[in-house]
Amino acid sequence: MDSFEYNINPSRVVFGIGSVNKLPEEIKKLGCSSPLVLTSKGQNGMLHGDLLTEVLSKCSMSAAATLNMAVMHTPVPVTEAALQQLKAQAADCIVSIGGGSVVGLGKALSIRTGLQHVCIPTTYSGSEMTPILGETDKGKKTTRSNPKILPDVVIYDANLTKSLPVAICSISGINAIAHAVEALYAKNTNPITNLLALEGIKKLAEALPAIARDPSDLSAREGAQYGAWLCGVVLGTSAMALHHKLCHTLGGSLNLPHAETHTVVLAHALAYNAPAIPEQMEKIASVLPDSDGDAIKGLNIFLDKLGVSRALKDFGMQEEDIDKATDIAMSMQYANPRAMERDSIRELIRRAWSGESAKADV
Structure with missing residues (x-):
């Protein structure tokens, strides 16, 4: 080890x-x-x-x-x-x-x-x-x-x-999942963090659809809270990378809503990093339903099942903001498993703006 x-x-x-x-x-x-x-x-x-x-x-x-x-x-x-x-x-x-x-x-x-x-x-x-x-x-x-x-x-x-609307439960829970996903490939990743991250993703992947089916399911809400706690612990002990960098750029500079931005960006950031993290992609796929061994597929299906918005333009981002966001993202270098390539980062942001499904081809 x-x-x-x-x-x-x-x-x-x-x-x-x-x-x-x-x-x-x-x-x-x-x-x-x-x-x-x-x-x-x-x-x-x-x-x-x-x-x-x-x-x-x-x-x-x-x-x-x-x-x-x-x-x-x-x-x-x-x-x-x-x-x-x-x-x-x-x-x-x-x-x-x-x-x-x-x-x-x-x-x-x-x-x-x-x-x-x-x-x-x-x-x-x-x-x-x-x-x-x-x-x-x-x-x-x-x-x-x-x-x-x-x-x-x-x-x-x-x-x-209990009074948290289903839509807010979904985006807040996906925000938590994003913490755990990035921890799996963080520069300071370790076996303990990995265990917490995967358990957190699994619990939320089980609980959020259950809440969507029955908003009064208190057991599911408790499960989601438990999963979010684990993901929060992971966030607090791990160095974040591309996903959080982009969300801070978009949220802070363009005044986009926090959880909604994380929800839109997550699959795209993971798809960007996918070629550099094959082992982590397998682990993520193992705790996502309907993935068939493909983490991006599983995440796309999961997001579609929850019915969350997947386009940053829905939250006020303008098409002309794509280049501005790209410039800011490229100026703030974080440790990331795949090197930051301007054209590919711009395409990632464009897809997130337009609401396209994530694909590992940028």
Whole structure:
């Protein structure tokens, strides 16, 4: 066996239906008593804030404040506005509840203040399990990694995903799958990461179609949450490559929605790298239904079965943006199993823009 290194991230995980009710106990274990609660903008964010108010009140605890202001791509101006409100409160920790945007804001505030962070994810983004923070400022997205960015406690409760629409379940779950796929061919891949990645892909490949068939299937939603947790762990311990590079380029520069962009790009990025990773392609095919040993075929069928949009133009990307995105992608070199070839990368982006099926011929 080849030598390898594997870093275990130290988050505490509380998993299970009804686990949100353990929040006050977890806050006390951190030595805290007055959390700042973060949610997203809109009705869902308000409902999440109300839920945590009720949970905390049952244990004679209350939030220092609730901020319903998280938006996608964690814009620095939003973080700075939240930071000013945080400083005006007597908060001694941060609790974020929601999807990746809320988790991102929680991370951004935690790393700036040193406050401990309890995260309650309601989607399958996996961000809660990574020491990575992506932020946008003036149209440019940057990422940084620091162990202190990792949330201190993560509470998984599938009950909180029951209201998540099937369409959002699908794209959020595919986003999680993308983390695991890239980990299999990352420059720092190792046997432990591979096990977690393949199990995560398998669980999500089983759970997402089940949710699509019966949105009330709580067992399937719990399975998807478990798979997303594994994929998030993988993301937090692996170096990402072409897929995430393109998604950061497209999302941060063109303001495209995060999970939708990952959903569209995944099969195309995998097809681009396919000639350089035959062993990994076999492993991916082994955990995808209907693949017949062909990972690209299996992934195309899986995406079509879920009925997700496969065209970036559906989310506002213009045809003239293809060259701009190519230029940005080529200017930011990541480690990738296949060398970055401009014409082929442009064709990959064009296919993702138009909504064509992925093919390993670029």
